[in-house]
Amino acid sequence: MLMQESVADREIFSRLAIQPPDALLGLIGLYRADRRPGKIDLGVGVFRDDAGRTPVMRAVKAGEAKLLRDQESKSYLGAEGDIRFVELLAEVAFGAGADRPVGIQTPGGTGALRLGAELIARSRPDATVWIGTPTWPNHAPIFREAGMMTRTHRFYDVASAAIDFDGMIEDLREAKAGDVLLLHGCCHNPTGADLNSAQWQEIGLLCARRALVPFIDLAYQGLGDALEADAAGMRGLLDMLPEALVAYSCDKNFGLYRERVGALWVQSGAAELVRSNMLALARSLWSMPPDHGAAVTRLVLEDDALRADWVSELDAMRARINELRSVLAASHPRLAAIGDQRGMFALLPLTPEAVDALRRDHGIYMAGNGRINIAGLTLETVPAFVAALASYL
Numbered sequence: 199m200l201m202q203e204s205v206a207d208r209e210i211f212s213r214l215a216i217q218p219p220d221a222l223l224g225l226i227g228l229y230r231a232d233r234r235p236g237k238i239d240l241g242v243g244v245f246r247d248d249a250g251r252t253p254v255m256r257a258v259k260a261g262e263a264k265l266l267r268d269q270e271s272k273s274y275l276g277a278e279g280d281i282r283f284v285e286l287l288a289e290v291a292f293g294a295g296a297d298r299p300v301g302i303q304t305p306g307g308t309g310a311l312r313l314g315a316e317l318i319a320r321s322r323p324d325a326t327v328w329i330g331t332p333t334w335p336n337h338a339p340i341f342r343e344a345g346m347m348t349r350t351h352r353f354y355d356v357a358s359a360a361i362d363f364d365g366m367i368e369d370l371r372e373a374k375a376g377d378v379l380l381l382h383g384c385c386h387n388p389t390g391a392d393l394n395s396a397q398w399q400e401i402g403l404l405c406a407r408r409a410l411v412p413f414i415d416l417a418y419q420g421l422g423d424a425l426e427a428d429a430a431g432m433r434g435l436l437d438m439l440p441e442a443l444v445a446y447s448c449d450k451n452f453g454l455y456r457e458r459v460g461a462l463w464v465q466s467g468a469a470e471l472v473r474s475n476m477l478a479l480a481r482s483l484w485s486m487p488p489d490h491g492a493a494v495t496r497l498v499l500e501d502d503a504l505r506a507d508w509v510s511e512l513d514a515m516r517a518r519i520n521e522l523r524s525v526l527a528a529s530h531p532r533l534a535a536i537g538d539q540r541g542m543f544a545l546l547p548l549t550p551e552a553v554d555a556l557r558r559d560h561g562i563y564m565a566g567n568g569r570i571n572i573a574g575l576t577l578e579t580v581p582a583f584v585a586a587l588a589s590y591l
């Protein structure tokens with residue numbers, strides 16, 4: 199006799215649980231519905247200019263015009279994507295003439311992280327990925343969905359607005375040989391607190407001594423101090439160690455967000471083995487990455503004039519962020535650390551209640567953990583922002 203089955207049991211998706219919605223997307227809706235003229239959006243993590251726009255960069259527009267004019271075919275590329283794009287981007291990331299790890303194009307930094315996670319999971323499913331707290335909220339899910347175990351280590355102390363380096367090293371005592379250490383290359387999201395060169399060096403020694411493999415997430419090169427300086431920590435680490443992974447995003451420094459442009463590089467003694475597995479995994483994940491943004495990035499990087507214009511616009515974006523950082527730091531003692539931190543984000547020492555109150559009473563929107571996108575401010579809005587904030591600091 200057939201067992202009685204409920205309708206719910208027969209339905210293929212009935213065992214799924216509802217997932218929490220993306221909090222930042224919810225914030226966009228609330229911000230749009232807010233009719234107050236002085237409202238300030240510090241939530242979503244995209245660059246904004248003085249007029250609140252997230253523009254298509256000049257060099258990117260010119261590259262797109264060129265692509266439209268000259269592209270003769272949209273026939274398939276391979277799973278590796280646009281090889282020339284990967285070569286030119288490697289120069290930006292690792293420096294001209296430097297040894298290049300094995301690399302392929304990926305759909306954004308997220309695709310690079312996921313591909314790296316799948317590669318590690320395939321080879322070392324028992325490795326643990328160590329992730330500092332706090333971090334970009336997508337880091338842990340990317341590794342977990344690839345089947346990897348994750349653990350956290352201390353990274354940033356909100357009360358003192360500083361990296362808790364001793365806490366980090368102490369927590370990493372529990373890491374075992376072959377474990378992976380996820381690091382932000384520059385412009386740490388959400389804190390803006392970057393490792394200094396002595397700390398990079400110490401982490402390199404720790405990884406060498408304990409056989410830990412760094413996985414560097416470089417999503418904001420050029421938005422911290424300068425293109426070269428922002429890659430220095432990562433480059434130093436690659437010089438010290440036989441194995442490392444680098445997930446790169448062009449979505450911020452080329453303003454290409456929705457085009458999904460990135461690359462994964464892997465430094466390894468087994469380069470051919472790694473490369474063939476990266477390609478096989480990419481093939482099953484997305485077959486081949488989207489072309490448009492990478493093709494445009496290639497056109498910008500291979501044309502001296504366009505490349506120079508891209509660098510100068512990136513310099514201007516960074517200068518705007520760092521000027522706002524200086525002004526914020528000078529405006530309140532509890533914001534002082536923001537002046538030395540880098541990138542688009544800062545983590546304010548606010549309770550969730552204070553974050554709600556700032557939204558409700560002042561029309562100031564930020565992520566629930568107190569992360570602000572500094573580029574959402576202007577020199578004109580900083581005084582009102584700091585005045586509203588002051589009573590909660």
Ligand SMILES: Cc1ncc(COP(=O)(O)O)c(C=O)c1O
Pocket residue numbers: 243305306307308309334382387415417447448449450455458459460
């Ligand atoms: C630290 C970090 N890594 C990776 C990414 C992903 O970038 P992409 O949009 O290229 O996938 C982001 C995006 O916000 C990020 O903040």
